[in-house]
Amino acid sequence: MKLSKRISRISVSQTMAVGEAAGKLREQGVDVVDFGPGEPDFTTPANIRQAGIDAINAGFTKYTPAGGIRELKKAIVEKHARDFGSKFDVSECLVNIGGKHAIFNIFEVIIEEGDDVIIPTPYWVSFADIARFVGGNPIFLHTREDEGFRLTAKMLEQAITPRTRLIVANSPNNPSGAIIDDAEFVKIARLCKERDIYLLDDECYAYFVYDNRKPFSIGAHPEFKSHVIVAGSLSKTYAMTGWRIGYVLAMPQIIQSVMKLQSHSTSNPVSIAQKAALEALTGPQDSVAAMLAEYSKRRKYVLERLRAIPGVRCAEPGGAFYAYPNISAAFKQGIKDTMDFSVKLLERKHVAVVPGEAFGTNEHVRISYATSMEQLDKGLTRLHEFMTTFEQRA
Ligand SMILES: Cc1ncc(COP(=O)(O)O)c(C=O)c1O
DSSP states (O other), rough: OOOOOHHTTTOOOOOHHHHHHHHHHHHOOOOOOOOOSSSSSSOOOHHHHHHHHHHHHHTTOOOOOOOHHHHHHHHHHHHHHHHHHHOOGGGGGGSSSSSHHHHHHHHHHHHOOEEEEEEESSOOOOHHHHHHTTTTTEEEOOOOOOGGGGGHHHHHHHHHTTEEEEEEEEESSSTOOOOOHHHHHHHHHHHHHTOEEEEEEOOOOOEEEETTTTOOOGGGGGGTTTTEEHHHHHETTTOOOOGGEEHHHHHHOHHHHHHHHHTTOOOSOOHHHHHHHHHHHSSSOOHHHHHHHHHHHHHHHHHHHHHTTTBBBOOOOBBEEOOOOOOGGGGTTTSSSSHHHHHHHHHHOOEEEEEEGGGTTBBEEEEEEOOOHHHHHHHHHHHHHHHHHHHHHH
């Protein structure tokens, strides 16, 4: 069969492979602890769900403008201004079908065939495949575990070439939880402006910061506006993964280009979900605070438990809801790589994790703590036992 070259450049997300195997075991009645999912275990807050129901009952079920309703764009820029200190106009905002759609469309409108896209590792799987799909070359820049996987301007400076068109910044990071220091982020944006390179600021986890740290957006620095593109999402913050609402904040020319693309591809994000998103952004925020408090508790617990396992190291995740432990001690005992580790952990101890290979590193696995304390306790106990078998053999 003849398919396009574009589609053969990408593959199905590796994060799914272990998840599927875990699903099969569960169907057979096995008690699997799943540390795989990159989505909140909370239900969408009641006021947001109700806004969706109200939208249906009011008949708000028709096409809307391709870039979203004005009320929602206004709510997005106002919330961003309140929380991060930015000053975007409504004309600098557009609503998408989730953050992934926002990122995909941004790549589509700025990447030319042969452009380099710098993607720091570990990275969220889709960045690399989206770059490939649109004809760009993903250039992986390795951040160091012993530096907490933090990205710096100096590292980027060494990686930039005349073909670099875009740098991807994802802070807090999926999968490591690493946060780019605020002052460093400013240096990165300055570098991008000087070299005329776009900086994509993926703020999907922007609110998931701990230890009294304040959420940060480089979008709040107007001096870099010509080169910064913010991709946001309501998926994680409001436990709204299934509603599919994301947004772009950028210069009007970029917004209009994305709008043009949306007008011929997806058209508008679901009308009902837009009304629910409006409630999420303008309604009470106490459920967000409650969810964050719970994640914060779990993060501390997971880190303590992981660090108590012989042979496991874990850099402190400053944000998001993932831990990214180094499990390479198991490689001395017949485990080949992180995929082999994940498969055997699932087979022998019925714990699902995502192998680091999927994120561009080869000594780690990702553990999502978007699951209950009870599941965390059970799964970490099993992981401890699994690692201890290697220690005993050593
Ligand atoms: C780093 C990162 N960016 C963006 C997204 C997109 O999320 P959504 O499309 O649900 O808004 C995700 C989802 O997992 C993510 O991990």
